[in-house]
Amino acid sequence: MNIGIASERSGLPSKTIRYYEDIGLVRPARTGSGYRDYSPIDIHELRFLQRARSLGFSVDECRQLLSLYQDRNRESADVKAIAxxxxxxxxxxxxxxxxxxxxxxxxxxxxxxxxxxxxxxxxxxxxxxxxx
Amino acid sequence: MNIGIASERSGLPSKTIRYYEDIGLVRPARTGSGYRDYSPIDIHELRFLQRARSLGFSVDECRQLLSLYQDRNRESADVKAIAxxxxxxxxxxxxxxxxxxxxxxxxxxxxxxxxxxxxxxxxxxxxxxxxx
DNA sequence: CTACGGGTTCCAGTAGCTGGAAGGTCAAGC
DNA sequence: GCTTGACCTTCCAGCTACTGGAACCCGTAG
Known part of the structure; x- marks a missing residue:
């Protein structure tokens, strides 16, 4: 799924999506020719970011929020405390x-x-x- | 009431308060020596701005929101529509x-x-x- | 194979602050 | 009256989170 579709489905401009990749928030796969290739999970993370940003969370806070469900080993009390x-x-x-x-x-x-x-x-x- | 107190009461840093004056949001009176002198109404406007900004409204949207109660002639349907x-x-x-x-x-x-x-x-x- | 609507990187600019330098003000204490 | 120190002033530079634009590459339709 390339960036135009990702933009449509997430409600974020392509520019912003690229920026989020630059700062390490959502890193899509790449096709052989270098196009970004977004998975459904990527899309949900982008949607999540869109929501959280529009609600006044800073990018760093969004990074924390995002890590809450990106983290497969959600065992630490720290993570629960953050949530x-x-x-x-x-x-x-x-x-x-x-x-x-x-x-x-x-x-x-x-x-x-x-x-x-x-x-x-x-x-x-x-x-x-x-x-x- | 000078800017330190205004900062305390509004929850906004002095820097931000000066910035809001620069862009024409809240223009306090000045003392003879050039100090900013905030009225209770100014303080409430600053508090209002603090709230609205922290909730994800842009500065321009805040300007609109603010104008809703700064406007003494709140008679137009336009204003009601904005609100x-x-x-x-x-x-x-x-x-x-x-x-x-x-x-x-x-x-x-x-x-x-x-x-x-x-x-x-x-x-x-x-x-x-x-x-x- | 050419057109054209995507995509790519990179660089510059904007919005909304934020920090720091350089200096003026004012109330308290000697 | 003079100093000290907290607080104020302006100005300018830097930061965050985008945003627009140039210059160029990819892929499909005609």
Whole structure:
């Protein structure tokens, strides 16, 4: 499966896929003529990377996440600890997205068409120092 | 309130805060001697940016999000449409995080200490083409 | 065998910071 | 008033994670 198809199936531009190979994330096989040849597993790893990157994980974090299921000897407590830390991080991100969503929704519902100088959201935000 | 405090309260490094001023996101007042002077509203905008950036929104998207509550005349349907699109995007991100979380959790629970050559997760992933 | 839509490498540029140098500000203590 | 040290300023260079472009190679269809 060459890079165009891999791009289509993973949702990543070819450029990015080549870059991920450069930095050692997903290393496809090569055909006799030098074309990259992606396996279904490669594709899933690329999809996984696409998801994780779009959700705010750094490339290095993605490398960790990726190693979690690339690692055939998933026996160490270290690996489990990393996975659990990532799960906690994901939970935090979900909570923050939910709060961001509430904020925007509130905005849409309560402020639209309102031309008073101060919006209730702004007031609420300006009133406190550390919350959310 | 000068930049050190702003950094502390927003969770953003001073460097980043100055950068955000450079690109026109949050423009604080200045004291007579040239120090940046952040208002509570500025702080909330910085916190907002910190959250949104860490959740994978680009700086340009953050600029849009920010304008939603900076805009005193929030009357246009355009603005509402942007906010609603962002809410949809957030929902998508939440769903993806949830799926990523399930994946990792499954991994932690079912693969740990397993030294068979193939992990159930890998098998499952390799088996399908387009789904989650 | 030529066209052309892929692929390849390499190099340069962009976005979003991040570190460091060189120097100005301010409150505390002598 | 003067010094010290933490904190501020600008500016410039470097880094991460791509992204675009040039120049060239591969493979199939006509």
């Amino acid at each position: 659990e830390a990532k799960v906690a991080e994901i939970d935090r991100k979900i909570a923050e997205l939910a709060s961001l969503r509430r904020l925007l929704n509130h905005l849409v519902e309560h402020c639209q068409g309102d031309d008073r100088p101060d919006c209730p959201i702004i007031d609420e935000l300006a009133g406190e120092g550390t919350a959310h | 609603e699109a962002k809410v949809a995007e957030i929902d998508r991100k939440i769903a993806e995080l949830a799926s990523l979380r399930r994946l990792l959790n499954h991994l932690v629970e079912h693969c740990q200490g397993d030294d068979r050559p193939d992990c159930p997760i890998i098998d499952e992933l390799a088996g399908e083409g387009t789904a989650h």
